[in-house]
Amino acid sequence: MLKLLRMLKPYRVSVSLVLVFVFIQSLSELFLPTLMSDIVDKGVVGGDTPYIWRIGGFMLLVALGGAACSVGASFLSAKAAGGFGKDLRRKVFGHVEQFSLHEFDKIGTASLITRTTNDITQVQQVLTMMMRVMVMAPMMCFGGIIMALYKDATLSLIIIAIVPILAIVIYSIVSRGVPLFKVMQTKIDKLNLVLRENLTGIRVIRSFNRISQEQSRFNKANYDLTDTSIKVNRIMASLMPIMMLVLNFASIAIVWFGGLRIDGGHMAVGDLMAFIQYAWQIMFALIFASMMFVMIPRASASAVRINEVLDMKPDIKDPALSSLASTNGGSVVFEDVSFHYPGAEMAALSGISFTADSGKITAIIGGTGSGKSTLINLIPRFYDVTSGQIRIGGVDNRELTQHQLRAKIGLVPQKSVLFTGTIAENIRYGKEEASDEEVHHAAAVAQASEFVNEMKEGFDSIIAQGGTNVSGGQKQRLSIARALVRKPDIYLFDDSFSALDFKTDAKLRQALRSETGDAAVLIVAQRVSTVMDADQIIVLDDGKVAAIGNHRELMQSSELYREIVTSQLSEEEIA
Known part of the structure; x- marks a missing residue:
């Protein structure tokens, strides 16, 4: 994962601004409970209405500033993560283009598609959250603890006791879920493989009446993936209820012991209100962190699979000096x-x-x-x-x-391959700068002119994906024309x-x-x-x-x- 994050270098300005905005947002959220405490203890209790308006207005400005920073951080984090995903997809695709047929055989086409799409998306989504949470969670957690200690050190013992319990809960659940994420990505590969073979071989499947068998094969792969997904999500889903249960018990304890301290004259009502808010901020920071712990394992499994592709060295390499x-x-x-x-x-x-x-x-x-x-x-x-x-x-x-x-070399492969686009564009695949005259001549030599001219749009007629709107013989002749126009x-x-x-x-x-x-x-x-x-x-x-x-x-x-x-x-x- 860290190896892939080096690709964020072009977006370091955006990432830096995100961190700054999140830092300011966190400060504003930590400051608001203290201002509210002052309004209650000095304004409400003391009956000082102008003070309430003054501090209330200041609270509004702080809240608006925090909201503006939140919007800015969201925009810039999405922009940086989107750019990272774009660059990573381009890098993976460019690297795969250099593979020999041995590397394609080794990884498999279906797996390469999954790694270039689904796996990169997983990393991109985690990155979007991570840029915000990696600053906000520790800032809110440790900042909240400091502010809670400032309000009442004795009552803070409840929070200090709860944090290790939450950490143990997070670790025990995540450690069970992490291995399953890698298994799940492998099963996505399998599902993609079955689906791809089914779609590309649909004519054979139907001609041999194998539709029910293929449905059974797809269902087996689908249920296998579903069972693993349910298992890992059941494990991860238990995290939030357990944490909320602990948090609610913590709140009860804070209100109970806080009320006793107010009754004993050791704490003001406003301070207790602020303390409760700080406690929730600390707990929500841990919840955000736990969400990252849920997402990072899957993204890490995806990152490993992406790095496997990027680290794979093509068997066929260019010489240092050409002859x-x-x-x-x-x-x-x-x-x-x-x-x-x-x-x-x-x-x-x-x-x-x-x-x-x-x-x-x-x-x-x-x-x-x-x-x-x-x-x-x-x-x-x-x-x-x-x-x-x-x-x-x-x-x-x-x-x-x-x-x-x-x-x-001008190659006409055993299995003719045409690309989506016009007939002329497919022939020019052999020579991009070929003139219309050269295209028409190549088609004439390949005995393709007759059927092309009979088509409504002629050489501007569209070839469907995989060349499904032309016959096998027509595909072969267009493939031959593509090699001829190259004049190799x-x-x-x-x-x-x-x-x-x-x-x-x-x-x-x-x-x-x-x-x-x-x-x-x-x-x-x-x-x-x-x-x-x-x-x-x-x-x-x-x-x-x-x-x-x-x-x-x-x-x-x-x-x-x-x-x-x-x-x-x-x-x-x-x-």
Whole structure:
């Protein structure tokens, strides 16, 4: 928690003013009972009406001053805490953006969302209260004790006896509740995970009639969170009634013994009234403190989770010195590359060596789980190789900054991803400054112009969240256009033609030939028809290179490739 509070530095002026305002407010509230005591003892008892008006007016001014300070403190504390929350969210988001896929896999998307939203909100809310209470509570408590001692030292023994009892109550209750707050945040993660999977997979859930099972799964996570919340809130809810019970018994004792002291002539009526108010101020200060003890444990659990994200160092780091100047074109060379997924026993790729030259199309084909997508993900450094090297233009891709490396690459992922916005904005995601002519040309090459022009708003048509208002094939073509408008040195197509019909697939590949003439093109595909015309075909089997060559060569030399071809094409098509 203290580590995160360093981010309040830009708001130190606001925080300082809050502390000053709260200090003045506390002084005014401590001063008011004494003024009231004087009105009763000197004005009312003595029948001095002008004195009552004079001191009463002064009390009004003190009260107004305290109220103004309270408003100012509330405004500035909310402003500082809001700014802190904004900066922390930006910092967490920026840090998460630097994560490799390994860090995303380790924490989980649902947990990252919870930590960036719910956890930061918890810390922000506590901070708003803390800026006021951390000054007011001790000021009112110790100030009230001093003023009570000033009014009557003997009667103050009641307060001195009550304070340790309240402290023990607070400690015993909070110590039981603190561990449960961390558990509760973890269960919020679980609930978010179930909800996210349910919403993103709604089509699959409905098609397999799994709605009741998913409801049961959600209810289980929901009830689990509810049970923990009820348990921790039941513990914390007992704090206030116990404290109020102690406070009321304290008030009875003060009135009882105070009345005896007045009867004995040791205390004035006004002083007893002021003493009662000071006693309540002390008790309410402890109540405020107890509220902080309720909120701080949960915020502390949230702060730990936020710090876990901020302290996590990305596996993939930029080199101190970039070698961009020495790169030569966009050729991609794998030199004895092996890769293990973190925690996996078996290697996903072993001993991969090949060269994808500029101006040539290199296709990668193989069975499910053979490592095709993994191989593609190593080129832009979504993961780093376990051993060996990947050279881009003659330079190890780890010697380039991630920005420099990825600026040379146009990736079309296996699962097409579109963003909320217009079609033109989605295509310009590949090149922000692309002209309308470049956008239209990229769409034409990607065979997307026809369906885009048929839409009412054309390239200004809105894409819904997740691209739900376009088909799978249309999403793929727009994703391809997004990569084409970038005009990179290297194109990576990760099974990017799977949703296209054969006619569109053939037209697209023909158009790509002229468009990507100077670039290295790597195509991962399941269809033999997509890879047949490639300059080089790499056959993967169980994470290893089974064969390399063009279609004609592989038909003669690779039994595995022949099996793949004969499983998809007729004898006439093969011939």
